[in-house]
Amino acid sequence: MTTTSGNRGLVMDEPLLFEQDAPGRCGVDLETPEGRPLKLGGLERKGAIGLPGLAEPQVVRHFTRLSQKNYAIDAGFYPLGSCTMKHNPRLNEKAVRMPGFALAHPLQPESTVQGALELIATLAHWLTTLTGMPGVAMSPAAGAHGELAGLMTIRAALTARGDARKKVLVPESAHGTNPATATLCDYAVESIPANERGRIDIEALKEALDQDVAALMLTNPNTCGLFEDEIVEVARLVHDAGAFFYGDGANFNAIVGRVRPGDLGIDAMHINLHKTFSTPHGGGGPGSGPVVLAESLVPFAPLPYVVAGEGGFRMVEHDPSGRSFGRLRAFHGQMGMFVRALAYMMSHGADGLRQVAEDAVLNANYVLARLKGAYHPSFDGPCMHECLFDDRTLKDTGVSTLDLAKALIDEGFHPMTMYFPLVVHGAMLIEPTETESKATLDQFCDTMLALMEKAQAGNAEWFHESPHLAPWRRLDETAAARNPVLTWSPEQGKNAAA
Amino acid sequence: MRYLPQTDDDRTAMLAAIGAAGIDDLYVDVPRSAWRDGLVDLPLHQGEMQVERALAAMAAKNLHGGNAPFFLGCGSYRHHIPASVDALIQRGEFLTSYTPYQPEVSQGTLQMLFEFQTMIAMLTGMEVANASMYDGASGTAEAVLMANRVTRRHRAVLSGGLHPHYRETVETYARYGEFEIVSRTPSPDGRDDLIEAIDGTTSCVVVQTPDLFGRPRDLTKIAEACHAAGALLVAVVTEVVSLGLLMPPGAMGADIVVCEGQSLGNPMGFGGPYVGLFATKSKYLRQMPGRLAGQTVDAEGRRGWVLTLSTREQHIRREKATSNICTNSGLCALAFTIHLALLGEEGFTTLARLNHEAAQRAAERLEQVKGVSVLNETYFNEFTLRLPRPAIGVVEDLAGRGILGGVPLARFHPDDPGLSDLMAVAVTEMTTAEEIAALADGLAEVLA
Numbered sequence: 001m002t003t004t005s006g007n008r009g010l011v012m013d014e015p016l017l018f019e020q021d022a023p024g025r026c027g028v029d030l031e032t033p034e035g036r037p038l039k040l041g042g043l044e045r046k047g048a049i050g051l052p053g054l055a056e057p058q059v060v061r062h063f064t065r066l067s068q069k070n071y072a073i074d075a076g077f078y079p080l081g082s083c084t085m086k087h088n089p090r091l092n093e094k095a096v097r098m099p100g101f102a103l104a105h106p107l108q109p110e111s112t113v114q115g116a117l118e119l120i121a122t123l124a125h126w127l128t129t130l131t132g133m134p135g136v137a138m139s140p141a142a143g144a145h146g147e148l149a150g151l152m153t154i155r156a157a158l159t160a161r162g163d164a165r166k167k168v169l170v171p172e173s174a175h176g177t178n179p180a181t182a183t184l185c186d187y188a189v190e191s192i193p194a195n196e197r198g199r200i201d202i203e204a205l206k207e208a209l210d211q212d213v214a215a216l217m218l219t220n221p222n223t224c225g226l227f228e229d230e231i232v233e234v235a236r237l238v239h240d241a242g243a244f245f246y247g248d249g250a251n252f253n254a255i256v257g258r259v260r261p262g263d264l265g266i267d268a269m270h271i272n273l274h275k276t277f278s279t280p281h282g283g284g285g286p287g288s289g290p291v292v293l294a295e296s297l298v299p300f301a302p303l304p305y306v307v308a309g310e311g312g313f314r315m316v317e318h319d320p321s322g323r324s325f326g327r328l329r330a331f332h333g334q335m336g337m338f339v340r341a342l343a344y345m346m347s348h349g350a351d352g353l354r355q356v357a358e359d360a361v362l363n364a365n366y367v368l369a370r371l372k373g374a375y376h377p378s379f380d381g382p383c384m385h386e387c388l389f390d391d392r393t394l395k396d397t398g399v400s401t402l403d404l405a406k407a408l409i410d411e412g413f414h415p416m417t418m419y420f421p422l423v424v425h426g427a428m429l430i431e432p433t434e435t436e437s438k439a440t441l442d443q444f445c446d447t448m449l450a451l452m453e454k455a456q457a458g459n460a461e462w463f464h465e466s467p468h469l470a471p472w473r474r475l476d477e478t479a480a481a482r483n484p485v486l487t488w489s490p491e492q493g494k495n496a497a498a
Numbered sequence: 499m500r501y502l503p504q505t506d507d508d509r510t511a512m513l514a515a516i517g518a519a520g521i522d523d524l525y526v527d528v529p530r531s532a533w534r535d536g537l538v539d540l541p542l543h544q545g546e547m548q549v550e551r552a553l554a555a556m557a558a559k560n561l562h563g564g565n566a567p568f569f570l571g572c573g574s575y576r577h578h579i580p581a582s583v584d585a586l587i588q589r590g591e592f593l594t595s596y597t598p599y600q601p602e603v604s605q606g607t608l609q610m611l612f613e614f615q616t617m618i619a620m621l622t623g624m625e626v627a628n629a630s631m632y633d634g635a636s637g638t639a640e641a642v643l644m645a646n647r648v649t650r651r652h653r654a655v656l657s658g659g660l661h662p663h664y665r666e667t668v669e670t671y672a673r674y675g676e677f678e679i680v681s682r683t684p685s686p687d688g689r690d691d692l693i694e695a696i697d698g699t700t701s702c703v704v705v706q707t708p709d710l711f712g713r714p715r716d717l718t719k720i721a722e723a724c725h726a727a728g729a730l731l732v733a734v735v736t737e738v739v740s741l742g743l744l745m746p747p748g749a750m751g752a753d754i755v756v757c758e759g760q761s762l763g764n765p766m767g768f769g770g771p772y773v774g775l776f777a778t779k780s781k782y783l784r785q786m787p788g789r790l791a792g793q794t795v796d797a798e799g800r801r802g803w804v805l806t807l808s809t810r811e812q813h814i815r816r817e818k819a820t821s822n823i824c825t826n827s828g829l830c831a832l833a834f835t836i837h838l839a840l841l842g843e844e845g846f847t848t849l850a851r852l853n854h855e856a857a858q859r860a861a862e863r864l865e866q867v868k869g870v871s872v873l874n875e876t877y878f879n880e881f882t883l884r885l886p887r888p889a890i891g892v893v894e895d896l897a898g899r900g901i902l903g904g905v906p907l908a909r910f911h912p913d914d915p916g917l918s919d920l921m922a923v924a925v926t927e928m929t930t931a932e933e934i935a936a937l938a939d940g941l942a943e944v945l946a
Contacts, residue, residue, distance in 0.1 A: 017839050027845065028840050030852060045742075046749070048843060049621060066606035067589040068591060069605035072591045091550065095554075100557025102765040109897045116556070141633065177813075177824050182817065184675070226527065227525075281595065285826040331770060346553075352502070356501075365516045437504065438512060471602065471605060473798050481807055487626060488616045
């Protein structure tokens with residue numbers, strides 16, 4: 001149904017900011033400048049910028065309306081595999097806004113920021129204790145940045161022992177950031193296949209491990225939602241070859257408080273605070289990716305880092321030994337994420353975090369158990385925090401994984417991760433997290449079962465046209481890429497899209 | 499536990515449905531040697547009140563921009579954030595959503611990113627911008643990598659006026675790549691000899707404006723020299739509010755512009771999270787790192803937005819991607835966009851002018867302190883003072899009097915005697931006359 005206004009009930013058709021511009025209108029009241037002569041050396045701006053003028057109520061309404069077009073974990077079930085969409089407690093938001101954290105400048109004298117340094121040191125202690133690793137580099141800004149920190153630390157350690165190695169091994173099921181990071185460290189990437197049980201193929205690994213291998217990057221639990229049950233043997237093989245074992249900690253939520261990566265033989269592992277430790281995803285960031293390190297790697301860690309001494313905490317910004325590989329960003333790290341993560345960890349405690357892992361694994365196995373009659377699990381046995389299905393039972397229905405995902409949107413659920421990992425055809429990776437109640441999981445499973453029944457009954461066309469009830473119908477991604485329109489321009493009329 | 503909805507009855511029923519005798523049955527794939535039967539050695543769970551008290555106690559130990567006369571800058575600035583910015587970014591639909599991979603239920607984030615990209619292009623005087631990077635420093639490193647790809651050359655020249663953390667970050671990214679970094683040393687007298695460092699192997703020159711000492715830089719001649727040699731000019735702006743008053747780098751010939759966007763919408767927060775702004779020319783689009791929101795239509799012809807050109811990115815291209823970046827700074831970009839929408843053309847340019855005037859008033863007052871001189875003839879909202887003794891000690895002494903006086907440049911370069919008596923002082927619309935007087939009086943006391 002079409003409406004005169006273009007709105008649909010509570011879903012408002014909201015123009016761009018630039019289309020609401022009235023010159024001279026302003027959403028802040030500032031003082032009037034004195035009109036002093038400029039001291040810019042003649043480099044002042046000559047023309048207008050082009051920013052739109054809106055009053056405060058217009059801005060508030062604009063962004064409120066935009067927010068209403070987003071799905072969110074606050075609003076409903078968000079089973080994106082590998083992304084760990086768990087509840088984001090508001091206590092964490094309150095804590096990060098305490099003036100002592102929010103208004104502190106990163107370059108203040110150490111004597112004036114002892115509380116901030118204490119917070120970083122405390123979080124570091126929680127992370128090293130939970131992982132059973134002696135050191136942690138806190139500065140990486142996100143998971144991929146943590147991978148970079150970890151691989152550079154490994155490379156620095158190898159360089160220090162005069163061992164120039166050329167390759168990094170990455171399972172074919174890995175996140176794309178793993179090979180991209182290895183390339184950034186100037187390593188050649190060699191892909192290791194999965195075995196028929198969805199784990200790393202040990203024979204292929206043995207074959208690939210030689211004197212040129214710097215590291216193996218392995219996600220555990222892996223991206224198929226499975227624990228790498230031969231991981232201790234994997235670690236032994238990697239170490240025997242003189243290489244380092246990098247763990248991608250994206251899926252730490254499944255084992256936090258129950259298994260310490262340090263006990264598995266891992267030498268370095270990043271932890272996505274925005275996954276396991278509930279810092280909000282914010283529509284795509286910011287994240288935070290501290291890297292825990294084995295003793296052999298600690299001396300090579302990035303700058304800066306916090307140390308505790310007799311006179312209090314210090315921030316080491318220059319490495320007297322010259323062994324650190326250097327700095328990865330400005331200042332000290334994602335402090336705002338540190339405060340939130342520590343608030344979350346302290347709330348759960350040692351007992352609660354273990355329960356987090358167990359409930360996350362229980363929930364995923366429950367979904368697996370309920371769906372496995374209608375959907376085809378890619379691998380046998382229990383899963384960890386996420387369950388993986390392929391599209392075998394959609395075969396000959398004309399309905400794809402994508403169609404099914406879009407139909408889920410109409411049912412009020414965010415789709416699962418689709419087509420990842422790449423080792424499974426038409427992959428559907430479902431990660432419920434510990435946040436969900438049995439009632440929510442049952443409603444989701446009932447829906448998934450009904451959709452499969454509907455697909456098998458021959459409603460391909462209906463699926464192709466899904467979503468029907470979402471704020472937008474299916475968007476044309478091909479057109480967007482073919483003719484990129486990446487900025488608004490005054491010439492571009494309101495409906496002159498693509 | 500308040501964050502866990504499952505009851506013990508639920509757990510029992512679910513284990514039965516799974517066909518497991520207990521939770522341990524689900525961990526059978528974990529090697530027995532790695533099982534931990536007891537709890538890790540950390541405190542047990544606590545209520546909201548207890549956690550809040552513990553964190554508040556830590557926060558209370560810090561001096562900060564809300565309880566002390568405050569003059570720090572160097573890449574992180576104290577600006578006023580309108581109340582509606584923080585209220586809006588805390589809407590759960592923004593705060594707790596993921597990367598907008600399902601555009602039909604993510605139009606809020608996607609439309610915002612499109613507006614953000616447009617604003618960044620406008621501010622910098624460039625044609626396209628991405629949906630943000632981690633921060634200005636890592637964005638600068640990505641710009642150098644991009645320039646290497648565009649020019650197929652591997653030698654970057656970094657200005658001595660580049661923020662030392664940015665320089666160190668670029669050097670780190672270069673450490674294991676096959677490329678060379680030529681870093682100029684910071685020069686208080688303004689010499690920066692960039693043009694003579696450019697040759698036929700140079701991929702880019704990286705210049706910050708205003709520079710480390712606070713001086714706005716004319717990039718025109720450097721851009722000409724770069725282009726004559728087939729190199730790109732990367733302009734870096736650590737104080738984005740300066741673009742309300744200064745000529746945009748695009749108008750001076752920059753090919754890539756990287757900014758730190760913290761100043762709008764985002765608190766100093768002891769260093770992060772911040773938001774890297776990244777803009778370039780359309781012709782280099784496919785070599786640009788990071789996510790992009792692009793306009794399209796849905797099946798009914800309605801305008802909408804999607805993430806696009808992802809064939810540059812790691813989740814598609816893996817080891818051949820333009821960057822390994824995945825997560826960016828979405829929520830900080832949202833805060834930036836809301837703040838700039840509130841300001842608009844008039845507010846943003848006025849804000850810039852207020853900053854510049856406040857800095858002038860502070861410089862005039864501080865110059866009167868015996869033994870203190872202002873290094874800069876030109877500046878935006880940050881300038882450098884030359885002190886009669888090492889600035890690190892002066893800053894400590896000021897802190898002892900409850901004044902956060904500035905950044906001693908020796909903090910970045912402890913071994914460079916030429917910087918030891920220099921202190922960078924930043925002044926914004928937040929800085930009051932009382933604060934300026936407190937700093938002037940404090941300086942007079944500690945230097946007496």
